[in-house]
Amino acid sequence: MNAPTDLRTVGWRLLRSSAFRLAALQAGLFALVALALFAITWWSVRGYVESQIRRSIRDETAEILATPANRLVAAVDEAIAQAPHGPYYYAVFTADGRKLTGDLKRVPDALGWGSIEEQQSRGDDNDIHLRVLAHTTRLADGRLLVVGRDRHSADELDELLEGSFLWAGIAAVLLALIGGVVSASAYLRRVEAIAAAAERIAGGELETRVELGARGDEFDRLAQSLNAMLERIQVLMEGVRQVSNDIAHDLRTPLTHLRQRLEAASRNATSTKEIRIAVERALVDVDDVLATFAALLRIAQIESRQRRAGFTMLDLSSLLASLADDFMPVFEDQERIFRTRIQSGVKVLGDGALLTQMFANLIENTLRHTPRGTHVDLILEAQAAGCSVVISDDGGGIPEAERVRVCRRFVRLDESRSTPGSGLGLALVVAVADLHDARMQLGDAQPGLRVQLDFLLANVAENGIEPRYAQF
Numbered sequence: 001m002n003a004p005t006d007l008r009t010v011g012w013r014l015l016r017s018s019a020f021r022l023a024a025l026q027a028g029l030f031a032l033v034a035l036a037l038f039a040i041t042w043w044s045v046r047g048y049v050e051s052q053i054r055r056s057i058r059d060e061t062a063e064i065l066a067t068p069a070n071r072l073v074a075a076v077d078e079a080i081a082q083a084p085h086g087p088y089y090y091a092v093f094t095a096d097g098r099k100l101t102g103d104l105k106r107v108p109d110a111l112g113w114g115s116i117e118e119q120q121s122r123g124d125d126n127d128i129h130l131r132v133l134a135h136t137t138r139l140a141d142g143r144l145l146v147v148g149r150d151r152h153s154a155d156e157l158d159e160l161l162e163g164s165f166l167w168a169g170i171a172a173v174l175l176a177l178i179g180g181v182v183s184a185s186a187y188l189r190r191v192e193a194i195a196a197a198a199e200r201i202a203g204g205e206l207e208t209r210v211e212l213g214a215r216g217d218e219f220d221r222l223a224q225s226l227n228a229m230l231e232r233i234q235v236l237m238e239g240v241r242q243v244s245n246d247i248a249h250d251l252r253t254p255l256t257h258l259r260q261r262l263e264a265a266s267r268n269a270t271s272t273k274e275i276r277i278a279v280e281r282a283l284v285d286v287d288d289v290l291a292t293f294a295a296l297l298r299i300a301q302i303e304s305r306q307r308r309a310g311f312t313m314l315d316l317s318s319l320l321a322s323l324a325d326d327f328m329p330v331f332e333d334q335e336r337i338f339r340t341r342i343q344s345g346v347k348v349l350g351d352g353a354l355l356t357q358m359f360a361n362l363i364e365n366t367l368r369h370t371p372r373g374t375h376v377d378l379i380l381e382a383q384a385a386g387c388s389v390v391i392s393d394d395g396g397g398i399p400e401a402e403r404v405r406v407c408r409r410f411v412r413l414d415e416s417r418s419t420p421g422s423g424l425g426l427a428l429v430v431a432v433a434d435l436h437d438a439r440m441q442l443g444d445a446q447p448g449l450r451v452q453l454d455f456l457l458a459n460v461a462e463n464g465i466e467p468r469y470a471q472f
Helices: 003-015 018-065 069-082 152-202 218-250 252-268 272-303 306-310 316-333 352-368 425-435 458-462
Strands: 088-093 099-102 112-121 127-138 144-150 312-315 337-342 347-350 375-383 386-393 439-444 449-456
Touching: 018 069, 018 088, 018 127, 018 144, 018 152, 069 088, 069 099, 088 127, 152 218, 252 272, 312 316, 312 352, 316 337, 316 347, 316 352, 316 375, 316 386, 347 352, 347 449, 352 375, 352 386, 352 425, 425 439
Parallel strands: 337 375
Antiparallel strands: 088 099, 088 144, 112 127, 127 144, 312 347, 375 386, 386 449, 439 449
16 A cells, blocks of 8 residues: 555655756756757748749749730730649739739739738639738839749748657657656665665664675765775774773773772781882872873874874984984893894875884884894885885794784783783884874794885875775
């Protein structure tokens, strides 16, 4: 019972669609163009036919005038006898308007060109209405010679043109409207598909994607952009969900220890010194928790991409060289070998403070998670489409199956849990790399870990090369 209602609803939405309105507008414009074309064509054809009729009348008049004056009436009678039913009509009138001969009943109102309309009988009791284009010539003796031709052929041509253009215009408008309905239906289906996907996503089905067609039209490009946006939103939502779970899990332990220490101090402390020691330990635990929250807030700020507004051209070569000079004494103190190969003159568009912190985190990881005697290499090389920064070591490395997971927040491998840290270092590196449209890859240095960051040079980015994002 709902089928007619559904059809009416679909039909109403179809008529209200932008595609149908555009098709109706195009049909109206086409009708106006067709009307203008008809007017121009009719004017041109009618003018041509009119000129041909006038020429033929002039020729016929010249032929009759070529006869002697005393045989003029006889020449007119002969012409009428040869074509008693037109298309030419003749008459000779005296100077005072009395008809001498001919098949026209009355003299025109003026000399030269004029039109005559009159009723004539064909002898079968059927009168016909004549519309004659006539030319009147005054002879030397004062008589008037009238030669005309029936406009019937011109009138038939007018009717033919009017009918042809009318039906052609109606057919064109109907075809345009039908095309509008068809195109509007196709557009409406694509829009409904996108709207349905958006409703499912709004309902919590974040894995839903807009279906792509095979035509590569604007809807497919829109679907690709929407799917990329939805992929990004899903990653961010999963990140938020993961952060919430990780905060609840990873901060529960230090907060529990904090509570236990304060509880033990309130129950067992017997002197001011013991209370002071307990408070100092509690402050250390609180500082660790606050540092963790500060790191989370910093990552969230970076992921919001608000820092891009302050990007400037940076000399990446100088930044890495300065950072290497700062860390060189630390490596020497911890009996590690730090080698650099930094190409000069490499510049990128970015935030100097964030890039410094990102590379510092990566270098500190080599200090924190490798044994003494480890070789660490820092390499900067310019490439055709950008530049590449590689930080590698010959330590224990990270198993391939864990390389994606360690870039998430609060993730620490078992062998790293004995070292200080909150598991947010690589997460911050990923956020900064993504902010700078850089691609980060964790690989095998055989042995050890190899971290590679590929940047786009500023001039390459300005030329419209698509940026590459890190996916973790």
